[in-house]
Amino acid sequence: MTVIYPGSFDPVTNGHLNIIERCSQKFDKVIVVILNNPAKNPMFTSEERKKLLQEVTKDYDNVEIDIYSGLLVDYAKQKGVSVIVKGLRAVSDFEYEMQMACMNRHLENNLETFFLMTNNKYSFLSSSLVKEVAKFGGDISRVVPNVVEDAINEKLKGV
Template identity: 40%
Template sequence: MAHVLAVYPGTFDPITLGHEDVVLRATQLFDELIVAVAAGHHKKTLFSLDERIAMVRRAVQHYPQVRVESFSGLMRDFMVARGAKAMVRGLRAVTDFDYEFQLAGMNRHLMPEVETVFLTPSDKFQFISSTFVREIASLGGEVDKFVSADVQSCLQARLRRS
C-alpha cells in the first residue's frame, strides 16, 4: 500500500481544540499529515504567521507523523510540490458544508489527483471557531474550554498588549 500524505490547511488564528481533534482524526487515517498554516493575506489575523506556526507546532508536537509548514499562494502548488494525495477539511455544521462543498469542487478542478476528506470534530468541539474564541477572549470571557492552556496564555498576552 502506498504512503499517503495529507494536508490540513487553515489560518489557525488561533488553533482550537476542534482543530486539534481534526488533527488527531487525520493521524488515524493517513501515514503523514502536514498542518499548513496560511500566511493569511486575505484575512487580518490576530497573531503573526510565526506566532501561529509556533502555537500549532506546540499543539501537535506529540504526533511524530505531523509536521507544520506555512504556505501562501495556491494550495494546489503546495500540495503538488509535496506529493500530497488528500486535503483534510474540518466540518463543524451544515453552515460550513456549502462553502466547503464549493471549495472541494474547485479544488477537484485544480488538482484532480487529490481527494478532499471532510472530518467532523467531536460533538463537544463542533461549535468552536477561531473567530468566536478571539471575540470571547477580547471581551474578557473564558476560553479555556475551547483552546489549550498554551493558546489561552498566548491570547491573554496578546490582548494585554493591545
C-alpha cells in the same frame, strides 16, 4: 498516505486539535499547513501560529507544521500529496468547503478532499469566536490549549 490539513489556525482551537489527532491516527503523515488569507486580519503572525501548532502537536510524531502563501493545489503538488482533509463543524461549513473542494479539483484533477466532522462538543467553535470571547474577558480555557490561551491573553495585553 500523507494528507494536508490546511487552515488559518488563528488561533488553533481544540476543534482543530480534534481533527489533527484523528488524522494522525488514520494517516501515515499529516501536514498541517497555515495558509495566509489576505481577507483575514490575523491576531497572530504565521510564525507565531506555527510555533503554537508545533507546541500543541509535539506528541504526534507524524504531524508536520508548515506555512504557505498561494494556492493550496500548488502546495499539494510541491509536497506530492493528493488528499486534503477539511474539518467541518456544522452543515453551514459544508457549502463553502464543497465549493473550495470543487475548485481545487477543477485546478488539479488528482486532488481529493476528505471531509471530517469535528467532535460534537466542538461543533460551535471557531477561531473568530474564541478571539471575540477573549477580547471581552470571557473564559476560553475549555476551548483552546493552555499555551494558546496564554498567548491570546498576552496579545490582548498589548491591545
